[in-house]
Amino acid sequence: MRISVDNSVCEAHSQCYVVDPDLFPLDDDGYSAVGTNRPVPPGEEEQARLGVAACPVAALRLDEEA
Numbered sequence: 882m883r884i885s886v887d888n889s890v891c892e893a894h895s896q897c898y899v900v901d902p903d904l905f906p907l908d909d910d911g912y913s914a915v916g917t918n919r920p921v922p923p924g925e926e927e928q929a930r931l932g933v934a935a936c937p938v939a940a941l942r943l944d945e946e947a
């Protein structure tokens with residue numbers, strides 16, 4: 882499982898970070914620093930789903946197969 886962020890969509894709401902600061906790091910301005918195809922460690926899949934679902938502007942994408 883991998884997470885990606887579309888930084889052209891992210892509005893620095895930080896809701897992903899609130900769910901899990903390790904899976905969803907922010908940059909110094911509060912925007913997502915997840916990047917592209919960030920691996921989700923084993924056992925943290927549900928946290929990843931919750932964090933992606935928490936984004937109010939749907940900036941995060943989850944690739945379940947990768």
Ligand code: SF4
Nearest residue numbers: 891892894895897936
């Ligand atoms: S919740 Fe969405 S808008 Fe907020 S920092 Fe995370 S990716 Fe960006």
